[in-house]
Amino acid sequence: MIRHPRTDPASARLRRAALTPLAAAILLAGAPGAGAQEPTGPAMPGAAQMSGVPLPAGDLPNGAISVRLIRGDVSQNLTGHPVELHGGPGVLSLTTDDSGRALFVGLAPGTAVHALAVVDGTRLESQTFPVPSAGGIKVMLVAPDAAMAARAAEDAALAASPAQPGVVVLGGESQFIVELEDDTLQVYYLLQIANNARAPVATAEPLVFDLPSGARGATVLEGSSPLAGVAGPRLTVRGPFPPGKTIVHAAYQLPYRSSGVRITQRLPATLERLSLVVEKVGAMHLESAQMASHGDMPADGKAYLVANGPAIAAGQTLDFTITGLPYRATWPTTLALALAVVILGAGVWAATGSGARRGDTDARRRTLQGRRDRLFADLVRLEAQHRNGQVDEHRYATRRRELVGQLEKIYSELDQGLAA
Secondary structure, X not given: OOOOOOOOHHHXXXXXXXXXXXXXXXXXXXXXXOOOOOOOOOOOOOHHHHOOOOEEEOOOOXXXXXXXXXXXXXXXXXXXXXXXXXXXXXXXXXXXXXXXXXXXXOOOOOOEEEEEEEEOOEEEEOOOEEOOOOOEEXXXXXXXXHHHHHHHHHHHHHHOOOOEEOOOXXXXXXXXXXXXXXXXXXXXXXXXXXXXXXXXXEOOOOEEEEOOOOOEEEEEOOXXXXXXXXXXXXXXXXXXXXXXXXXXXXXXXXXXXXXXXXXXXEOOOOEOOEEXXXXXXXXXXXXXXXXXXXXXXXXXXXXXXXXXXXXXXOOOXXXXXXXXXXXXXXXXXXXXXXXXXXXXXXXXXXXXXXXXXXXXXXXXXXXXXXXXXXXXXXXXXXXXXXXXXXXXXXHHHHHHHXXXXXXXXXXXXXXXXXXX
């Protein structure tokens, strides 16, 4: 059954968790509009959109105006070309240098000016702006590139053509993020599915992610492509895939009941680069044979474990283990209930036993109970030291085994006394 985010409490909780510091920063920086096929990261304006726009520049001399002339994009500088600066007492003219720039200096602050150049009969002109008194102004004039325009038109035609058989990959900016909340791991898949062809691609099968055992509340987060959907513990992304990047952000919860959790995820497409980010609490540690490097990273007052690794082929499994997780053991509650039963039984026995036998038995029972309480206190102290990383695993396991064994003997003697 497909869980709808508005009605599934676990999904709603995950959407709230997605706004925790690290995941929110990544999601908000990388989530385009629904269905957008773009790389993650804030959208940058193209060169054509920046043409003629004056920008303050503190690295220029006071009152200087730098005009850069390019064709199509910043990789194609127009050198040795005349550029004019209009305004003030007259028209100033310079020729662009090897970097495509013409630098005008010695201008009176406050003078309204604008830059102009004519390339292949096309008049390029900037906005009018005042000469600053502190720092300078940079402005870029972009001439049209016929070859680039033809390429863009061809790309648009190919993008609208029928899908062809092909493959996609999980791009190098894909990330797997794990955060902690109340004995539960919040796991995020920030996937960038890349179609490197110029036409839509239809894969042989949908991309299916069968989530790890125990995963619950799986959901597709806002900003993801409509190609993605969740049914139970399965994330499916169906083609055809448009050229470029298809963004899929998914999340699920993974409860844990011990200090170590292993997460495995079969990948339906090649992962170009492994990137893991895990929120670190206490002595947590990240282990994986697939890591090439790892370390700690502070972010927004928290610590994170960050690991990177080489590509993982399609059909292979992402496999990592988190150790040293903080958790609340359930055995103290069970032990307390058992103690309550023992105490209640002892009270019944004391009320019905004979006077002389009761006196001897009471003394023995008090002695056993005193030992029991001391051992229990030692056990609670040991558990606290283990959670705080004050005792190594070998010492912890050995001492805990000793204490539990002695407690079992005491409970046995108390039970025998009740039976008698």
